[in-house]
Amino acid sequence: MELQDLYFLIEVIIGGLMAGVLYSLVALGFVLIFKASGVFNFAQGAMVLFAALPVVRLIEWGVPVWAAIAAAAAIMIGLAFVIERTVLRPLVNQEGIILFMATLGVTFLLEGLAQQIWGSEVYRLDIGIPTDPLFLGEILVNGFDISVAVAAGLLVAALIAFFQTTKVGRALRAVADDHQAAQSVGIPLNHIWIIVWSIAGLVALIAGIVWGSKLGVQFAMTFVALKALPVLILGGFTSIPGAIVGGLIVGAGEKLSEVYLGPIIGGGLENWFAYMLAMVVLLFRPQGLFGEKIIERV
Amino acid sequence: MTRRLLATAGAAVVLAAAAVLPDPAWAQANEQFMPVLVYRTGPYAVNGIPFADGYSDYLNMLNERDGGINGVKLVIEECETGYATDRGVECYERLKGKGPTGAALFNPLSTGITYALMDRAPVDKIPVITMGYGRTEAADGSVVPWAFPILGTxxxxxxxxxxxxxxxxxxxxxxxxxxxxxxxxxxxxxxxxxxxxxxxxxxxxxxxxxxxxxxxxxxxxxxxxxxxxxxxxxxxxxxxxxxxxxxxxxxxxxxxxxxxxxxxxxxxxxxxxxxxxxxxxxxxxxxLHTTGSGATAHEDIRRFVYDRGKGKGKREEIGEVLYNRGMMNAVLATEAIRTAQERYGKKPLTGEQVRWGIENLNITEARIQDLGLVGMMRPVKLSCSDHEGGSRARxxxxxxxxxxxxxxxxxxNQKMLRPMVEAAAKKYGEEKKITARDCAKTS
Incomplete structure (x- = not known):
C-alpha cells in the first residue's frame, strides 16, 4: 500500500466515524425513551424536524440564535407534556406494540403539524459551525464534522453525568430497571416520562441543528431516523455508550464498504450495508453489543 | 318480499345507470378536466411545490383572463403522490375518468411514475407529457405514441x-x-x-x-x-x-x-x-428555459391570479426555476389542447384528441410572443416520429x-442520439409487442 492510499484509508475511516457521530445523535433520542419507558419511539426522526424548524424560522424572522434555540427547547418540553398527557397516560400498561403504533401516529402528526406551522420549503441554517475543509498534513478532515463530534461528546458526557449524579437521573435509572419497584418507592412515573421525553426532545433539537446545518432544514431530515435504526440494533436499545459505539461502527463500516466494495459490486451499498451489519450482530447478540440481556423466567 | 325484491332491483338499476351514464353536471359542462399530480409533501416537496404552483397558476390565469381555452374552462384537480410510484398510479386511476371527457393528459413529474404509466396510457388513451424527463425511448413517437418527453430527454x-x-x-x-x-x-x-x-x-x-x-x-x-x-x-x-x-x-x-x-x-x-x-x-x-419573472405571462399571473387572491404559492416565488418549469408544462399542455381544438372543435376534448394536439404542437416565435413568453423558451415543433420537439438547453x-x-x-447532437433512440425504441417495442406506426401515413 502506497502512502497516498494509506492517507486515503485514514480519511475514509475518519469521515465514517464522523458520520457515525451524526447517526448517534439521533440514536441517542431513541435509547433515552426506550430505556426509561420501554417505548420504541418511532417519532424521534419527526421530532428532529419538529425541533429544527422553529429554530431556523425564528432566526429568519430576526430572533437571536440563542433565543431561537431556547424557544425550540421550550417547544420540545411542551411537546413532552402533551405526549405524556394525550398518548402515554391513556395507554399506560398497554402492550409495547400498542405504544409503538401510537408513536407512529405521533410521527405523522408531528411531520404534518411542523410543516403546516413553519412551512415546507428548504431553510438554510447557519449558526456559525465552521464548514471549511481542514488538512492535517495530507489528510483532509471536515471542520463541520469535528465541531459536531465535539458537541456530541459534550452531550454524551452531560447525559452520563445527569444519569449518574443527579437525583432525577437516578430515578430515571430506577424506572428503567423496574417500573413497579420504582413506583413502589414513590417515584412518580408520569413525571419521569415527561422528563425523559423532554430530554429526548432536547437531544432531537441538537440533532436537528446539526443535521439542519448539514442538509438545510427540510422534510428529508426525518429520514435520518432510518440511519439510526441499524445503530440501535448494533449498539443495543438501552445503552447510551452503545448508541455512540454503534454509530461509529455503522459510520465507518458503511463508508469503507462503499469506497472499497462499491466499485467492485456496483456501488450504492452505503444504505443497506449498515442493516446487513446490524443483522449479523442480531444473529450472535440479539440484545446488541451493549444492550441488556433480557431473561424471562416462566 | 316481492316489494323488497323490486326495491333492490330498482336500486341496482339506478346504481348501474349512474356508473354507466356520464354525470349530468359534467355532461352539460363546457369544461376540460386537468388532473395535476403533485408532491407537496415528502422528501421531494421542496422541488414539487414550486413546480405545482407554476402549473396551476398558469391554468388559473387562463381561466381568469380568457375564460379558459376558447371558452372551455379548465377544471384543475391536484392529487398528492409524494413522489411515490404507487401513489402516482393510484392518482392516475382515480382521476383518469373525471370530467365530461375524462382527463386531458397527465404530467407525473416523476420518472418512476412515468414508467408505471407507460403501459396504462395507451389502454386508457390518455397522453402523458414528460417535459425534460421520463423514458428516452418515448422520443420516438412511432413506437411510443402516448408519451411525450418534450424539450429534452x-x-x-x-x-x-x-x-x-x-x-x-x-x-x-x-x-x-x-x-x-x-x-x-x-x-x-x-x-x-x-x-x-x-x-x-x-x-x-x-x-x-x-x-x-x-x-x-x-x-x-x-x-x-x-x-x-x-x-x-x-x-x-x-x-x-x-x-x-x-x-x-x-x-x-x-x-x-x-x-x-x-x-x-x-x-x-x-x-x-x-x-x-x-x-x-x-x-x-x-x-431548459430562462429564470426570472419579467415575461408578460408572469405579469398576467400576478394580475389575474395573485391580485385576486387565487395564487397557489407565494408571490415572490414567481419566476424561480421550478416555478417557470411548471408554467412551461402548463403552456405545452394548454397549447396542445388549443391545437387539438382547431381540428376537433372548441369543446372539451378526450385524451385521444389531446394526444393529436400534442403530436401536432407547433409553438413558433410568433406564438411565443402572443403567449407573453419572449426570451423564456425556444420554439417547439413535434411530429409523429419526434416527440421531443427540439433538444436545447443553456x-x-x-x-x-x-x-x-x-x-x-x-x-x-441528434445525429448521434437519434439512431440510439430509435434502437432503444425498437427494443422497447419488441418487449411490449408494439407495432410501430408508419408516420408517413399519419395525419
Whole structure:
C-alpha cells in the first residue's frame, strides 16, 4: 500500500466515524425513551424536524440564535407534556406494540403539524459551525464534522453525568430497571416520562441543528431516523455508550464498504450495508453489543 | 318480499345507470378536466411545490383572463403522490375518468411514475407529457405514441452537458484522457443518462465513473471521498430534492470546485443551491428555459391570479426555476389542447384528441410572443416520429444570489442520439409487442 492510499484509508475511516457521530445523535433520542419507558419511539426522526424548524424560522424572522434555540427547547418540553398527557397516560400498561403504533401516529402528526406551522420549503441554517475543509498534513478532515463530534461528546458526557449524579437521573435509572419497584418507592412515573421525553426532545433539537446545518432544514431530515435504526440494533436499545459505539461502527463500516466494495459490486451499498451489519450482530447478540440481556423466567 | 325484491332491483338499476351514464353536471359542462399530480409533501416537496404552483397558476390565469381555452374552462384537480410510484398510479386511476371527457393528459413529474404509466396510457388513451424527463425511448413517437418527453430527454441532457464541458476544456479532442464522474440518484431517473455517457466516453476517450447515491441522498460522504480520491476533471450531477444540495455541500467538504460541477436541469433550481450558502457559489447546471419573472405571462399571473387572491404559492416565488418549469408544462399542455381544438372543435376534448394536439404542437416565435413568453423558451415543433420537439438547453451558474446564464442555447447532437433512440425504441417495442406506426401515413 502506497502512502497516498494509506492517507486515503485514514480519511475514509475518519469521515465514517464522523458520520457515525451524526447517526448517534439521533440514536441517542431513541435509547433515552426506550430505556426509561420501554417505548420504541418511532417519532424521534419527526421530532428532529419538529425541533429544527422553529429554530431556523425564528432566526429568519430576526430572533437571536440563542433565543431561537431556547424557544425550540421550550417547544420540545411542551411537546413532552402533551405526549405524556394525550398518548402515554391513556395507554399506560398497554402492550409495547400498542405504544409503538401510537408513536407512529405521533410521527405523522408531528411531520404534518411542523410543516403546516413553519412551512415546507428548504431553510438554510447557519449558526456559525465552521464548514471549511481542514488538512492535517495530507489528510483532509471536515471542520463541520469535528465541531459536531465535539458537541456530541459534550452531550454524551452531560447525559452520563445527569444519569449518574443527579437525583432525577437516578430515578430515571430506577424506572428503567423496574417500573413497579420504582413506583413502589414513590417515584412518580408520569413525571419521569415527561422528563425523559423532554430530554429526548432536547437531544432531537441538537440533532436537528446539526443535521439542519448539514442538509438545510427540510422534510428529508426525518429520514435520518432510518440511519439510526441499524445503530440501535448494533449498539443495543438501552445503552447510551452503545448508541455512540454503534454509530461509529455503522459510520465507518458503511463508508469503507462503499469506497472499497462499491466499485467492485456496483456501488450504492452505503444504505443497506449498515442493516446487513446490524443483522449479523442480531444473529450472535440479539440484545446488541451493549444492550441488556433480557431473561424471562416462566 | 316481492316489494323488497323490486326495491333492490330498482336500486341496482339506478346504481348501474349512474356508473354507466356520464354525470349530468359534467355532461352539460363546457369544461376540460386537468388532473395535476403533485408532491407537496415528502422528501421531494421542496422541488414539487414550486413546480405545482407554476402549473396551476398558469391554468388559473387562463381561466381568469380568457375564460379558459376558447371558452372551455379548465377544471384543475391536484392529487398528492409524494413522489411515490404507487401513489402516482393510484392518482392516475382515480382521476383518469373525471370530467365530461375524462382527463386531458397527465404530467407525473416523476420518472418512476412515468414508467408505471407507460403501459396504462395507451389502454386508457390518455397522453402523458414528460417535459425534460421520463423514458428516452418515448422520443420516438412511432413506437411510443402516448408519451411525450418534450424539450429534452436525459440522453439529450447528457450530450448537452458533455458538449459544454468539451467547450470548456478547449474542444472535443481535449476530452481524451479526462475523467468525468456521474453522481446520480440510484433510480430509473438517475440511470437514464448512463448509456449516452458510456458511448461518449468510448468515442471521445475520457474515463467515466458511475457513482450512485441511494434515496433520498442525505448521506453521500463515501461518494465524495471517492471523488476526492479519483480527482475527476468534472462531476455531472443527476440528483433530485435533498440529494442536490447535499452533493454541493459534500463537494465543498472535499474541496471539489463547484465550477467543475454541471447538474442536469433537475439539479439546477433554487432549493438545490440555497442550503449551501456560499458553498454553492459557482455551481453550474443545465437550464431548459430562462429564470426570472419579467415575461408578460408572469405579469398576467400576478394580475389575474395573485391580485385576486387565487395564487397557489407565494408571490415572490414567481419566476424561480421550478416555478417557470411548471408554467412551461402548463403552456405545452394548454397549447396542445388549443391545437387539438382547431381540428376537433372548441369543446372539451378526450385524451385521444389531446394526444393529436400534442403530436401536432407547433409553438413558433410568433406564438411565443402572443403567449407573453419572449426570451423564456425556444420554439417547439413535434411530429409523429419526434416527440421531443427540439433538444436545447443553456448552462446557468449560481452566483450566490441568483442564476446567471452563461451560454447560448446548446443543441444536443441528434445525429448521434437519434439512431440510439430509435434502437432503444425498437427494443422497447419488441418487449411490449408494439407495432410501430408508419408516420408517413399519419395525419
Amino acid at each position: 436525459y440522453w439529450s441532457a447528457a450530450d448537452i452537458a458533455m458538449n459544454y464541458i468539451s467547450k470548456e476544456v478547449g474542444g472535443v479532442a481535449k476530452l481524451k484522457g479526462k475523467r468525468i464522474a456521474l453522481v446520480y440518484h440510484d433510480s430509473p431517473y438517475g440511470k437514464e443518462p448512463i448509456p449516452v455517457l458510456r458511448k461518449l466516453a468510448q468515442d471521445y476517450g475520457f474515463r467515466f465513473d458511475e457513482l450512485p447515491v441511494t434515496h433520498p441522498g442525505v448521506e453521500q460522504k463515501a461518494t465524495w471521498l471517492q471523488i476526492r480520491q479519483n480527482r475527476p476533471d468534472y462531476v455531472l450531477l443527476w440528483g433530485w430534492g435533498v440529494m442536490n444540495s447535499t452533493s454541493i455541500k459534500e463537494a465543498a467538504a472535499v474541496n471539489f470546485p463547484r465550477e467543475r460541477m454541471v447538474g442536469v436541469w433537475w439539479s439546477g433550481a433554487e432549493p438545490d443551491v440555497r442550503p449551501g450558502g456560499d458553498q454553492s457559489k459557482g455551481y453550474k447546471a443545465l437550464a 448552462v446557468h451558474q449560481w452566483d450566490g444570489q441568483k442564476w446567471v446564464i452563461l451560454t447560448d442555447w446548446i443543441e444536443a
